[in-house]
Amino acid sequence: MENRSERRQIPDRRGEFPSLLRSHNGYPLAYLDGPAGTQVPQSVIDAIARYYTMCNANTHGRFPSGEESDRLLDEARDLAAEFLGAPGAQCISFGANMTTLSYALARAFGRLLQEGDEILVTQLDHEANRGPWLGLREKGILVEEIGIRDDATLDYDDFSRKVNSRTRLVAMGLASNAFGTVNDVSFARTVTHRAGAWLLVDAVHYAPHFPVDAVAMGVDMLLCSAYKFYGPHVGILYAREGMLDLLETDRLRTQDQRAPHRIETGTQNHAAIAGVKAAIEFIASFGRGADRRSRILGGMDVIGVHEDRLARLLYDALGEIDGVTVRGPSFDAPRRAPTVSFTVDGMRPQEVCTLLGRKGICAWDGDFYAVRPMEILGLHDRGGVTRVGISLYNSEEEIARLLEELKLMVRGR
Ligand SMILES: Cc1ncc(COP(=O)(O)O)c(C=O)c1O
The missing domain is CATH 3.90.1150.10 (Aspartate Aminotransferase, domain 1)
Incomplete structure (x- = not known):
């Protein structure tokens, strides 16, 4: 290389x-x-304007704008999967923003976990990856914090000490939006998975600056937000295959019950999702390569x-x-x-x-x-x-x- x-x-x-x-x-x-x-x-602005001009429709319409809208949403999901190194669109869900997706996941984990189960968050993270999990204390779930050192890096000894057989989930940022710290995801994955827990990472501050390979990172869930990488206000969730189907998300019986739609409530912001596609294309336009x-x-x-x-x-x-x-x-x-x-x-x-x-x-x-x-x-x-x-x-x-x-x-x- x-x-x-x-x-x-x-x-x-x-x-x-x-x-x-x-x-x-x-x-x-x-x-x-x-x-x-x-x-x-401009290409992102144009993509959003083009959506409203050409294919503004709800999903599954049997007419040109409806079909084009569906196609565009599918393409955006495919491209987001490529951006995050996901095996396919089935691993990618959209939401209003990262915080909304994070709360939706926390509610779902609240239904899955039992009293006495533990979740680990960190002292370094944005509240969006703390507040939703800390809220589960109300359900008798123990939420502990991994400490930080004076230079705003994670205390990995504390991390190792706090993961135990009752830990079910570790929610950690990949990069700090306040200090620029990049956390050691391979350490986190090893320790978390050894304990039989799931690893969720907040990649909101990481994804604009570093290539993401969710599969190589071995994380179970990853969240990011397109407005941090030249796109509009849309949250994106990567959940590894099978993960989302384990979770009892809030959803209507009328909606698609399977991943990735299982966590997507109501009508998505289609025009903004068209902008997400354009933002990833914009990033790709700086690179070379056959695919x-x-x-x-x-x-x-x-x-x-x-x-x-x-x-x-x-x-x-x-x-x-x-x-x-x-x-x-x-x-x-x-x-x-x-x-x-x-x-x-x-x-x-x-x-x-x-x-x-x-x-x-x-x-x-x-x-x-x-x-x-x-x-x-x-x-x-x-x-x-x-x-x-x-x-x-x-x-x-x-x-x-x-x-x-x-x-x-x-x-x-
Ligand atoms: C590291 C990090 N996590 C989460 C969030 C929340 O993202 P959103 O605004 O999409 O909810 C932010 C926003 O600044 C952030 O910087």
């Missing part, structure tokens, strides 16, 4: 994102807020190299600004997402982001719903952190602008 860093540079496709043309106070907008949702290319999976993997590789380069630049430069403290793992970690969070001495993150916003730099402050690690790391009462996320359309020039503004800010404290 070719070395990632030897690959060609990412082609400049910024012109395909209409929102990048916006400016504010005379400054072009620099969208460094990708972890909260990326910008959308779509190779182009998706190639595209993710090109995107990953670009993001990693900019994130390292940013990380190193932030470390040199007096009064700025970078939070989370270093780039020496085996893998790290291009999401860099930091605090500025004497300034709350809200103030930092407001000042950046005036200069057209979009960065987020707060906990980003990853409230538990902020509490554990003592950042919660300080307003959390400032988070900068790199996406494929970000440039070195935008990073330079951000650094310049931060230096001025620090000087003016």
Whole structure:
């Protein structure tokens, strides 16, 4: 396999994102807020508009728009399966967003599990992969937390200690949306499956930055959200074959009772699902190869190299600004997402982001719903952190602008 860093540079496709043309106070907008949702290319916008123009219909209509709509939804499911490395469309369900799917799964697990059974969540995760499981405590299910270390990495010793013969499910993130930590999924799978439990992973922050191979990862369920990878607001669930059929999901007797439809209630957001297909095609258009999976993997590789380069630049430069403290793992970690969070001495993150916003730099402050690690790391009462996320359309020039503004800010404290 070719070395990632030897690959060609990412082609400049910024012109395909209409929102990048916006400016504010005379400054072009620099969208460094990708972890909260990326910008959308024209091809995705067109696919959504085309759906409403050409094939707007409910499912199973015996007329052209109905048949075309069904075909499009099938194609989107096939493509999502290829994006996630699933064996086929039967493993892919759509939902309103990741959180809604997560709650739907938790309700179903609540019917399957018994009092005294255990679920493990982590202290690093977004609340969407904690709250639904913590809610099962009401049913007598024990929900324990895997701890974190000071650098916002999982405490794997604690992980090993807490998995036991009563553990039925481990719900873990693949990457932290707050600190960029990438968790060790092969460790998690080994320990979880050895105990006879299921492994569910939240790939919402992982899927935009790294290729996903759900089968190779050996996970039982994986969740992600298309609006984090250049698509619209749609949640996607991968459940390995047979998994969803074990679960008593909420469903009407009138709907298809089998996977993958078993968890899809009501009419889906068809136009947005057409946009999911276009978003994956957009990613694949960065890659080369004879088949779509190779182009998706190639595209993710090109995107990953670009993001990693900019994130390292940013990380190193932030470390040199007096009064700025970078939070989370270093780039020496085996893998790290291009999401860099930091605090500025004497300034709350809200103030930092407001000042950046005036200069057209979009960065987020707060906990980003990853409230538990902020509490554990003592950042919660300080307003959390400032988070900068790199996406494929970000440039070195935008990073330079951000650094310049931060230096001025620090000087003016
Ligand atoms: C890591 C992570 N998990 C879950 C979610 C929730 O996703 P959704 O907005 O699709 O419910 C987010 C959203 O920011 C996230 O970053």
